[in-house]
Amino acid sequence: MATVALDLLGGDGAPGVVADAVARLTDPAAADASIDLIVVGPAATARDLLAERGVDPGRLRIVDAGRGASMAGNPLTALRAHDDVTVSVAVGLVRAGIADAFVSVGHTGAAVAAAVLGLGRLSGMSRPALAVVVPSLAGPVVLVDAGAAPDATPDVLRQFALAGWAYATSLGVTDPAVGLLSIGSEDGKGDRLRRSAHELLAETLPPLGVRYVGAVEGHDVAVGSQAQVFVTDGFTGNVLLKGIEGAVRWAAQRMGEAYGDPEPARAVLRATGTGDFAGGMLLGVNGVTVVGHGAASAVQICACVRLADRAARLGLVPATQRALTSLAGP
């Protein structure tokens, strides 16, 4: 059993929607009751919201923190100015060993900054990256980075490749193939960053036992047959991930019309947000950190908590550190 610290004040629908998620996760009739939860937020508010939802106070802990992360300005500045911001307090619980993982569906920049400040980076990881599991036609694939580091260098992409490989392996993918997201599989295609990164990855990954398959394209992410780890900068990854989300919304609408019955298509659309796809795993910090979509529903928040719980139990952080360290040699 892993202990997960959950940010009560993160997300567009917070704190209500987070309290809804807590009610689901602590429902004794649900399988999720095995997760040990710590809710981090204003204690009185938390108690009231949970009581309204009939949550047994004995099924979770509440740690008091009065202030949500600001959506405006530089998140680092705001986090340094106050010691009662929920994301900082939640991360502090992980650092102190009281919790095994931290989950927020609030401002991504604030959650990432709190994790980097509070947990520190793994050795060999200069920029932490958000990894998202996409349920492709061929099975789960990892897209990294989905938005934490908008500007990358070839060496940063190599770090993402190793961390993403460790994540896919932790999730049970055997010998995942690593591809570099680009725009055509011929040599010499892609932008400057990709042309340099391709050479570096081709040279350094195979000696580490990481299967590198070269350039892969945007459509390969949802199809999933060419690679299981898709490496890109956080700008491209975020645009692509949201583009895929928009396209599935488009398809749910158009295909629902084609069948004359919207509901089955909508159910497929909803299901995409309720699995591992709901949360981004922050790779490269010294603790399990899951950042969800600001618009997350209670079901999606539950999915983020389950993902964090699983990663903690599977030892994602030591596995990521081993992959990064292997690059430095024995």
Next chain:
Amino acid sequence: MATVALDLLGGDGAPGVVADAVARLTDPAAADASIDLIVVGPAATARDLLAERGVDPGRLRIVDAGRGASMAGNPLTALRAHDDVTVSVAVGLVRAGIADAFVSVGHTGAAVAAAVLGLGRLSGMSRPALAVVVPSLAGPVVLVDAGAAPDATPDVLRQFALAGWAYATSLGVTDPAVGLLSIGSEDGKGDRLRRSAHELLAETLPPLGVRYVGAVEGHDVAVGSQAQVFVTDGFTGNVLLKGIEGAVRWAAQRMGEAYGDPEPARAVLRATGTGDFAGGMLLGVNGVTVVGHGAASAVQICACVRLADRAARLGLVPATQRALTSLAGP
């Protein structure tokens, strides 16, 4: 009526699939019979393929060119070395005023290089861009650049914005809103290129009467409610466009399963490739140039030809030049 020069040797299924498209386009029973076609390729091959398909030789012209563009190496080098490459010959017909537009579903780099070499760039356009019309839920939207210029600068993105605006306007979109594809609508988000470009677009587009709505996100392209012109570099645009294509394939599979009948979902998927979405319009060269997907079917090649015909009749090139010139002032 516009005259369209079509590359017989471009595309994964060339020349057969291109000949199939010609047979459809010249079918007297079809509405497409109004398009005046010139097929550019080895004349004897063209005659044989068209005769096999029962095409009346009086319904089109054939211009002899024996060599397809090479898929390997630098396209410019190959085009300069030979004077009988189909894309160069077809572009030459446009330059000479014999054709009004050029269409190829072959190697994108070769078609773009041939157009730039043979037609020249419009004044004010340093890097031509591929614009694709996406059939979003809210109506047609233009994504520019979809892959011609992988590395861009803020000034190049401004050129793309004006050319994309002119294209959307030519296609009948009234007062199209221009958005900069980014990763979050808050100021200060995005990568370095987007932060600089945002300031430049916000400052220079509104005085020209172009409605600039700031940052838009990946999901907005398929939804279409935030903007009608999505501006980005060719790397991001190509990854996004292919990501959307892959996601729609994903949805067709999963939604077909959910309904227990794959066919209506597949029909929606097929329809996405048979409208304006089938072809990229090369903006910023002095002649109408449409580049389609290498894997294009005959129906998709027909869609590319129709798009070229329409752009020529609507005066896309002078409209694009006016938009670019407006930036230089009266």
